[in-house]
Amino acid sequence: MDSACPHEGGPLEQGDIEDLGDGKLALLCPWHLFDFCLDDGSSSTGLQNQVYDVQVYEGKVYIKTQNALSLIPMKDTEVAHCGKLSPQISGPSTSDGSLTHWAAQILGTPDPSEKVRLTEQVKTWWESGAITDIGEAEPPSQPNRKADLTVRDPGKIKRGKGGTLASRVALLHSLANIEQWAIDLSWDIIARFAKVNLSNGEPLPRGFFNDFVKVAGDEAKHYGLLEKRLTELGSFFGALPVHNGLWQSASDTSHDLLARLAVVHMVHEARGLDVHPQTLARFAAQGDEDSVKILEVLYNDEITHVAAGLRWFTYICLVEEKDCVPTFHELVRLHFKGYLKPPFNTEGRKTAGMGEEWYLPLVKPVR
Incomplete structure (x- = not known):
């Protein structure tokens, strides 16, 4: 199981294991007592932690991630004998195999389908150790889109209320x-801020990149599910x-990592929970x-994505000796147009x- 609690990054390796009944065990985070079932990583709080299938074959340990085997390449004969296991996905073929290069x-x-495929591939490489270098690469000012898309202002997009098939399709299309x-936002925060040094002179921890690679993989999964349903x-x-x-919010916060986390990953992502x-x-x-x-x-x-944004916003504020909540309010008022609107989830x-x-x-004050 991943050792960082998906709530606020607590050290799960220091937690206690308790019996949930029915033969199931849960690992409790020592910070806020969030529970994670050892079978599947689920939590009574609604969060989900990664759990990896580990198998031992002929004295070697194989860790099966969501997409591929990692750590040890397998020979064809071993695959034939092992049954459940599958060959390891090959590593990057380009000479520049850094994470930011691929971002x-x-x-x-x-093409969104190719974007999804590449995201899943790079996520596998990163999690398996085929990519280890974070590197440095200049992201484009705006992600590419297919030329045949019809782009309109947000206020002119009609979605309906789901009462008909056509309006449900419109809602799913909007979500896709x-x-x-x-x-793109997940890869952009990786590429754009990879070389940020905090006020203590330290670079961003590797856990930052782990989290946003995971977020990118989740968003790719979501797009794939929605495209299939459409x-x-x-x-x-x-x-x-x-x-x-x-992307307008991304452009407005392209110069400030804290602002990006606040507006994109704590305001917009949280709004997704509200609706x-x-x-x-x-x-x-x-x-x-x-x-x-x-x-x-x-x-x-998305709950885990909001938690990731909050975790790294709080982490950076603590390192830079800033008061987290007032700093968040200041940045949102500076970079987000208007007030936050209830109802809130x-x-x-x-x-x-x-x-x-x-x-x-x-929220807009009542007068």
């Missing part, structure tokens, strides 16, 4: 567009107009259970570690 490559990839941008409903991504509103209950209810009311299942996957993953935000003190002061 810039993905940002420059216009958001997920494509979310893939196809099942007789549509496809690109059939409807899209907007690039999320989830209503969106889910619209699809459930129409009996669209397949879409409901996808939305639940998105929601559970208080429970979802709380699960991600974001209490009301973070966002209620940013």
Whole structure:
């Protein structure tokens, strides 16, 4: 299991193991007592931790990650004898195998399906150790998009309320567009801020890159699920107009890592948690259970993404001796247009570690 708690990065290796009953055991984070089932990494709080299948064969340890075997390459004869195991995915073929090199490559990839494929591949390389160098690469000023997309202002995109098949398709199409941008936002924060040195002279910890590679992989998974569902409903991504509103926030915060974390990963990502209950209810009311299942996957993953943004915002503030919550308020007021709008998903935000003190002061005051 990953040793960093997905809530706020607590040291799980220092936690206690307790019996959940029914023969199941849970690891408790020593910081906030979040529980993680040792079987699948699930938590009663709604968070999800990574759990890896470990197998021993002929004195060698094989760790099966989500996408491929890692650590030790296997011979064909070993694969034949091992049954459950599959060959290791080969490493990067280019001479520049740094993480930021591939981040810039993905940002420059216009086709969303290829963007997803590359993201999953690079995530596998990073997690398996095929890529170890963070490197340094200049990201594009804006990610590439397919030329046949119709781009409009966010306010001119019509989504409907899910009461008809056409409006449900429009909602799923809008979510797929958001997920494509979310893939790019994850790679951009890696490439753009890789060489940031904190006020103590130290670079960003490797855990920062681990987290945002995982986020990129989650967003790629989300896009793939949504694209597949659009196809099942007789549509496809690109059939409807899209907007690039999320990238405006990325451009506005391209000079300041704390501002990027605050606005993109703690305001916009958290807003996704807020709209989830209503969106889910619209699809459930129409009996669209397949879409409901996808939305639940998105929601559970997005909680961990908000937690990651909060974790690194808090970490940097502590290193730079800044008061976290007032600094967050200052940056949001500076870089986010308007006020935060209720209703808020208080429970979802709380699960991600974001209490009301973070966002209620940013709501328009009642007069």
